[in-house]
Structure formats: structure tokens, C-alpha cells
Amino acid sequence: MTFCHEVHNFSAGPAAMPAEVMARAHEEFRDWHGTGMSVLEMPFTHGDFPGIMESARAKLRRLLSIPDNFHILFLQGGASAQFSLIPMNLLAPGEHAVYIETGHWSVKAIQEGRCFGDIRIGASSRITGFTSVPQITDWCVAPHARYCHITSNETANGLAHHRHPDTGAVPLVADMTSDFLARPIPMTNYGLVYAGAQKNIGPAGLVVVVIRDDLVHSPRQAVPPVFSYQAQVEANNRLNTPLTYSIYLADLVFDWIEAKGGVRSLYQRNWKRSQKIYQLIDQDGFYCCPVDTGYRSIMNICFRLPTADLEQRFLREAADAGLLNLGGHTQTGGVRASLYNALPDAAVETLFDFMIGFRLRYG
Ligand SMILES: *Cc1c(COP(=O)(O)O)cnc(C)c1O
Numbered sequence: 001m002t003f004c005h006e007v008h009n010f011s012a013g014p015a016a017m018p019a020e021v022m023a024r025a026h027e028e029f030r031d032w033h034g035t036g037m038s039v040l041e042m043p044f045t046h047g048d049f050p051g052i053m054e055s056a057r058a059k060l061r062r063l064l065s066i067p068d069n070f071h072i073l074f075l076q077g078g079a080s081a082q083f084s085l086i087p088m089n090l091l092a093p094g095e096h097a098v099y100i101e102t103g104h105w106s107v108k109a110i111q112e113g114r115c116f117g118d119i120r121i122g123a124s125s126r127i128t129g130f131t132s133v134p135q136i137t138d139w140c141v142a143p144h145a146r147y148c149h150i151t152s153n154e155t156a157n158g159l160a161h162h163r164h165p166d167t168g169a170v171p172l173v174a175d176m177t178s179d180f181l182a183r184p185i186p187m188t189n190y191g192l193v194y195a196g197a198q199k200n201i202g203p204a205g206l207v208v209v210v211i212r213d214d215l216v217h218s219p220r221q222a223v224p225p226v227f228s229y230q231a232q233v234e235a236n237n238r239l240n241t242p243l244t245y246s247i248y249l250a251d252l253v254f255d256w257i258e259a260k261g262g263v264r265s266l267y268q269r270n271w272k273r274s275q276k277i278y279q280l281i282d283q284d285g286f287y288c289c290p291v292d293t294g295y296r297s298i299m300n301i302c303f304r305l306p307t308a309d310l311e312q313r314f315l316r317e318a319a320d321a322g323l324l325n326l327g328g329h330t331q332t333g334g335v336r337a338s339l340y341n342a343l344p345d346a347a348v349e350t351l352f353d354f355m356i357g358f359r360l361r362y363g
Helices: 019-028 049-063 078-090 104-113 229-234 244-259 262-282 308-320 345-362
Strands: 070-076 096-101 118-124 148-151 172-175 192-196 206-212 300-303 335-338
Touching: 019 244, 049 070, 049 244, 070 078, 070 229, 070 244, 078 096, 078 104, 078 172, 078 192, 078 206, 096 104, 104 118, 104 148, 104 172, 206 229, 206 244, 244 262, 262 300, 262 345, 308 335, 308 345
Parallel strands: 096 118, 096 148, 148 172, 172 192
Antiparallel strands: 070 206, 192 206, 300 335
């Protein structure tokens, strides 16, 4: 297959997939391992598919060193469904949960969660325009709170919790959609971690939920059975047809991460290449990243140019040069470069050079 020119896809999600994964999926599409069947055509209860799902689960457990007292579920509805399902499963009437508000996605989690429970804001960086993460010493989390929710990486605002907060006996719940598998996770800090797949794992619609044993109990409110953590754990994640093909693609991505040396090695690379772009941004006043230096995302680099006109020109010329999907989130504007795991180093180099050239031309 040939393209007119090479393109680099900086999409915030659905995002670029690893080229090796696409090639392997393409090769196996019609006939998986000589079975004469596509994974799309396999029954989910017997034959080869259960093995594919087990393999995906085992690899993910290895990649993130997930202890045995955590369950891994592949569910549907994307990350957003979890905004409602977490309180529905975990919060009984009279109980409350605490959310840390740091940007677009935590605001959504709070708004949607409030339809299903008493949700209080334990700390917020709204006053800064979501350019920092509140210090944990300023978080107000009552010891009887049912859980504390964070958004580990704010995809739209470009900021992140670089530390893994210790919330003591209050289970920490994290939306890790946009930095899952981009850095190691000390799972003992967490009670529940979830991630929509379309950033670092695979196709949209799939959401990975990693949940500690003691949080798997009968839902505290009425919940459709397919969305009950307990019912799915008891059915070994096969209460209904899971997203078979998406899980297969996730399995290939997990293979790819192992071949890349694992999550720690990707993290080092992700850190290094994001710092390269941030350093360029900070060189003079032409580019500007509003996020405080201690909280800048290693996945989504958000920055501005001196004028809206220049931003439009930047995006236009970048697209002409094959650098695609660099527009900021619809609510925040500006420029956003998403440097997810699958983005090749060459794309970051090309962006770096383009940014230098653009500044020379218009700075
Ligand atoms: C993309 C994203 C979501 C939304 O994911 P859907 O699968 O579209 O629901 C939620 N949280 C974060 C942090 C995201 O980046």
C-alpha cells in the first residue's frame, strides 16, 4: 500500500494504532491462525476466542504487574459509561464519593456521576483555568467517603497527576483513559482503574476496568446486569457477547508493548519526547503552554500561538506537511499534539522540526 506522502496522526482519540499491529491484523483478518475464520466470526463461549480473551487479560496483568486481588474486565460503553456505572455499582443511598476536579473529563465524570449519587468536590483547579492539579495536602476527602475519583490525565487540557496519590483507606478510582499503559501504575494505590480503549489500547467502545476484589459486590443501585461489575466477574466477563474483535486487537497491542520492552520503557521514551516539545515551547514567547510545568501531560501537549490567525495557519501548514489532527479540543481551541504510545518517534521529530520552521517564518 502506498500513500501520496507520509502522514503523522496526532489525533487525541480515536488515535493512531501501531503500524505493526495494523499489519498483523490485516494479515490475520480473513483467516486467524489457519482456522479458516476471522476473529469477527468466532463464537465467544467456546473454540478459540476464550483463549484470545484470556491471553489479552494475562498480558495486561503482566504489563502493569496487576496483583491477583484485582479483576480485569473488558466492558462496553467507552469510558463515559463508567462515569455513571461507578456510582451505580459503588454508591449506596446515604453514601458519598469525592472527586478531584482538574479539567474537561473530570467535570464530565462529576456531572454524569451526580445523576447516580452524592458526589462532592474534594479539590479543584478550576480557579486556575485547569492549568494545575491541586496538591494532595489540600484535598478534602472524608475518611468515610466511599471512594475518591481522579482523572489521571486530562486529555483536553493537557495536564496530569504525575504522582499516584495515597488516599489511605478510601479507595482511589482513576479515569486513566489517556495515559493507560503509557506509564507504570502502582496498583496498590488504587481500588479501580478504567480506560477507554481508543487512546492507547485499540478501538473505541471498549473500556478496560481493573477492579479490586473488595469493590466487587452487588450493585448498590439498580444496574443493567451487563454493567454490574459483580455479574460480569461471576460470568468471567462473558455475561453477554463481549467486544470480541476489539479485545483481539487489544491483545495484539499488548503484544506490541511487550515487544517494545514493556510499559516502563515506553514511559521513559514518552517522557523524553514530550519534554523535547515542551522545551521548544518554552524557548521564547512564540509558543506558549498554559499548564504549570509540574503538571504537564506527557501524552497530550496543549499549546497556543500569539494569535488565533497564526494558530489557524499553523494547523493548515502542518496538515499540508502531513502532520494531521493537531487542533485543540473543541472547548479549549489552540493546538494539541497527542503523543500516545503508538505514535512513532519520527512523527515527534517531524513535528519538532516543523515547529522550529514555523517560528522562523512567522515569529
Ligand atoms: C476520551 C476520554 C474519555 C471519553 O471516552 P469515551 O470512550 O468516548 O467515552 C473519558 N475520559 C478521558 C480522560 C478521555 O480522554
